[in-house]
Amino acid sequence: MSPVAERVLLVDSYDSFTFNLAALCRKAAPDCCIHIIKNDQLSFQELLSYTDYFSAIIVGPGPGSPEKPEDIGAANHLWGVDDSRLVPTFGVCLGLQSLATQYGGKIKRLPVVKHGQVSVVEHTGGDIFEGVGIVKAVRYHSLHVELSGSEDLEELAWSFDDDEKTKITMALKHRKRPFWAVQYHPESVLTEGGGFEVMSNFWCLARSWNTARNRSPIPWDSKASSVFGSPWPNLRLPSISKHSTDSRTVLTTTLHLPDLQAVTICELLDVTNDKSPFVMLESAAGPGRYTIIGCLHASSPHITYTIGDDFLHLQQGKSCSRVPLESQDVWSWVADFMNQRKASGGLPNVPFWGGLVGYLSYEIGVEALSIPITAAGKQLRHPDMNLVFVDRSIVLDLEDGTIYLQSILEGDQKWLIDTTELLRSAAQEHSTPTIVAPSSLNARTSFSLPDGKTYQNRVSTCQEYLSSGDSYELCLTARTRITLRDLPLVPSETESPSWQRYKFLRELNPAPHAGYLRLHPTTLVSSSPERFLSYSRPPGATFQLRPIKGTVRKGPDVTRTVAEKELKGSPKEVAENLMIVDLIRHDLHGVVGEEVDVKQFCAVEEYSTVWQLVSVIEGKAGDEVDAPDSRWANGALGWECLKHSLPPGSMTGAPKKRSVEILRTLEDDERNVYSGVLGYWCVSGAGDWSVTIRSCFKYDGRYGCEHAPGAPPDDHDEEWVIGAGGAITALSEPEKEWEEMLIKLRSVLRVFGYSASREN
Template sequence: MAQAKPHVLLVDSYCSFAYNLAALIKKAIPGSVLHVIKNDTHAIQDLLPVLSQFSAIVIGPGPGSPDIPSDIGVVCDLWKVAEKDMVPMFGVCLGQQSLGVEHGATIHRLDTVKHGQVSVVKHTGTEIFEGLSDIKVVRYHSLYIRTKAGSEIEELAWSEDEENGKIVMGVRHLSKPFWAVQYHPESVLTDEGGLKVFQNFWKLAQEWSQRHRPSFTPKFELELPGSHIWPRVSGRYSSHAFNKSLGKVTYTAVDVPNLAILDVAELLGAHDDSKRFVFLDSAAHPGQFSILGCLDDSSPQFTHFVHENSIEVTTGATKQRHELTDKDFWTWLDEYREARKVTGGDSTIPFWGGFAGYLTYEAGFGTLGVSVPRQSGHSETNHPDVNFVWVDRSIVVDVLNSKVWVQSLLENDGEWVQEMVQKVAALPNAPTHASSTVSIKSDVPATVKFPDEAQYINDVNRCKEYLFSGNSYELCLTGLTHITVPKESKLSTWDRYKLLRDVNAAPHAGYLRLQPTTFLSSSPERFLSYSRSPGAVCELRPIKGTVRKLPHITREIATQMLAGSRKEIAENLMIVDLIRHDLHNAVGANVDVSKFCGVEEYKTVWQLVSVIEGSLPEGTPVEVDDSLGWEVLRRSLPPGSMTGAPKKRSVELLQQLEGFERGPYSGVFGYWCAGGGGDWSVTIRSVFLHDSKKNGDEEWVVGAGGAITALSDPEAELEETNVKLNGVLNGFGASA
């Protein structure tokens, strides 16, 4: 006879590490069924009818303070339930603070904030710390509790900070089955203080249940309305029929020695500003494949504004508006690609055709539950939040090996493929000007309006106050710089891109001309790439930590400055933990950090880079696996490296601080292949032009900023922002 599995409740206080905690719980309590709720979705009256049916409850971390009702929600009531409803509970970070405050402890601010910091924790060796020696743990907190003599809370663990003195790191309730830790057991850099402590908690929970509720047995089914079971797969995939008769890719691959990729772009019309164009450009190491869309009037373009409930599809002179009455734009685009899915392309290249374009920073707000304060009907001067074109014909160039693939998703299109192969193969022997130097017209130089420096420094200090008060661990503060190019000095946008490419070549660059947006990027940062199914693997590569390349800055010195910096490691660690959470939310348990804080070299900077990978379990239905990357993208935006953590609270705080929409900046651009793979870059070191700003003087916009932590120096943050700006401004003959 099958045995019922233990049911565990995880209460999430809007933390961006909650699903890391979920993975740890499932590992510590094998076979358990994990129910997840937010701390404000259920009143205690909603939970009491089912509470005693759980085997354990875990109170997760989150932003804010335990003495602010909107921050803590139902958690404060869970610590005070009657004995008949009592369940063993374990609190993490905010969870420990709440347990303490509800039972006589007081809450205080640390003198020196600990966000993304590793500390040694000493303990009594009893209860949840049984069998452990001193442990190394990761801390994300600015608040802590002080227990009182004679209170019901007993200290089990502590750190001895040079700056803060003795800080409580673990506690238990003297008479109730409640335990908690201040540190984060789920962090990638926490050692045995993670899994072993949870295993000890589960042992103690079972022993308590045997003594105090001997007749308790887990139910086979436990229904808690408004919760979800982790891991979960989006229900979207079962809502549409899957394409069983796949189309075929027609392609020819040829070797073209000494091929100039810019010549290929101009062959396809890059120089004609009136036409749409897509160029995803691996312009520097470690990039390898560059992608060019061969667009014509029949190539459909998809635009969507997040404050509107429709998608507009433009084909030639025809525009069709599709209402999103019963689905979001993610589902609509997923179904569109599914109906046009193909097979038969060369598996060694990443793109066969499909969607290419960009998503704005604000395009990710819906998944977070954050609103975009726009009025309907005022979007004509905004960049669309979703701006894609469907690419049926394309050219992929292996820039390292001078190999070219000409390919088409259209039926009976072999003649076009062969004609284009001949044109590309003839390029090295044809007269060319694409690679020649473009000069800046300097009769009337561009003018640059920078963000106000005093205001930026003031905003850095405001960010730090939010960090000290417990509202965030890291805030990625940004500003927008406006570049005005007088009509006498205007270049074609293609020539402008070539200038930018020349002064700041990057591995994840791009030139997108998708009306009403012209988009030039020299991004060094890949956000998300995913392989084709079966067995799709998602990889994210956050960059946090930047040093300008100068003659005396060798790799050894850069490594010392970045990997040897407590501040830089803390920034990167927070984003790694956030991304692990986003991946765990989409794929379940199979998440791995394959590189942590490696130093990588780019044309103008050294960067601190980590690599996180995730995949679905073996045996996952192919229709789910095929759309995995799209689902990970949906659940991961905006990029954590551009928000901070916890993500939702950080985004809300940044909205207030910055006072503007970021638009394409801080979003992503790239492609989703009709064969299933995809690659998206973070939109940084990028500049944008709206069609409405093309007549007369041009007005380009470029964003830049940095991650503000408790260790940030405002002047140094301003300098780092200028370093990032210069890579783009040099393409306009300007500098910060």
């Protein structure tokens, strides 16, 4: 008879580092099964009826305080069970505070908040610190415990704050019960010495305690499985059809026309006609390399969806259908849509062969977090998912001047021949695109910027939430609105003001992940510097995220050495980056499983106009998921990663869910297109999405699907929206945060003829 598999129960208090902790536990106890539940998923009595199935329990970190029942949930009572129901238990951060308060400890505020800060931790060298040397630990807390002197608890580790004046408990144990806990985060990427080593010791202590008392877990059964589900990692399959059409063949023509610019090509392809949809994702600056231009036609499928709806709109030519989602969510519907449109035979060095191009809003990520949300003012609201299927495309390789013409339409050689001739003729003319200054693009412009004092007051409010333990970092933003008056009621079909603004923006602020998307009713003009998520073609797909936190503008005296000193030498900048790195690791671990690594931490990278602090996180899925015949083989796993990583952590803060909830009380309106993502899902299974920042967008309901939400513009007026903000930490200064937001705003406002003298 085979022994009963050992299982660990991890109680998640809605933290953004939980899957990192699960990965650490799996590394320390490779043969155990890890089950994760939310702290409010079961009542304590319900939870207690299942604890005998587990060899150990971990009470994870989370926002808030153990003194608030809604923050700690059922986990708070695990420390007080009868002796007959004892299970070895390990607490982390909020878990330690919960243990301490159950045995007389008091919750206090730290003299100085420690979020993303590394401290040296001294310890006794025993119990969970047996054989452990120097510990440098990452701390995410603003609260700490003050022990009462009770004989029940013993301090195992501590650190000193406030210039060595204040001793802070960093670890403790119960003298008689199998309970241990640490205040710091052993799962953080920067924790050294007190992570894997401490978790391994806990697992050994837990197994020894169980063995000494002849305690073994109850065999797993259908009753437990119905409550706790499959152990982590458990990939969530979207409900996509098993049936798919035969793979299409990519037709490709290669040209070498190094002098032909993307802007010129777009103007050959009807970009100046505002009535027609158009998409371009441009690498307008290094380190970007490829520019993708969609060659849309009347039958190009256009998908729009608004949060809260149980349907989407699918437009092809003049036909616009309202498609019920029925038992699917919109993510599964799109995955099924792409499963019917696989393609092969494209050149392996070309990143995009065809597929979906467009944007996803910030709020669609909020919806995926299961936060109640309603789309206010739907009749004049940008769609939350706005994607067009591109079956003809032009891809420019800016590194060697090669241009790739591609089609996944059967028998489309004539289009390739005609387009080749068009591009060659244009290259022979050596024409230079005209850049129009903003003053000639409108008659009257008014600007409505956020109020400086209000924004600074909200920075202070954010810091109060940080001090109370509700968040570690909050990305506070605000919207600026630009109204253009006295514009022609019927726009010219040969001169697009929005396209002229994009050309001016790319000159002023060239960016590696720029874009011009005209997908009615939305026009988006973007000069984004930040890639969010990219995933390569399966099999062997790599999922990569590249968060940016920390920026210094270039100048004559700002060399790499100076930039590195200002960025890597700043505790604030490194802490901001670290928090997002740990959050992103959690998001990726939650989908692909154990294989997630930080390939680069806080490296200073050079861009056209700035130096930036960039980290790189990569993940891979198991071979059984990544096989060529897998249901994930067309990029559905990358799509699933995108779903579970939104909204971008760099635009929310951490923990993500609580931070989003707080920000919704501090910001006046929806972010919508801003701080979502724009990019593509290729028919080969690859994808690339950037964060929608340094961007502006407008609503125009005159064109597109007649049944979709929309309305004509108000007389001759046109309104553009720009979002901007910054990550607020305990080290932030309200006035400097306001100045930082204005700097980000100006990079886009200048295309509307804005002058800094207008600022309040």
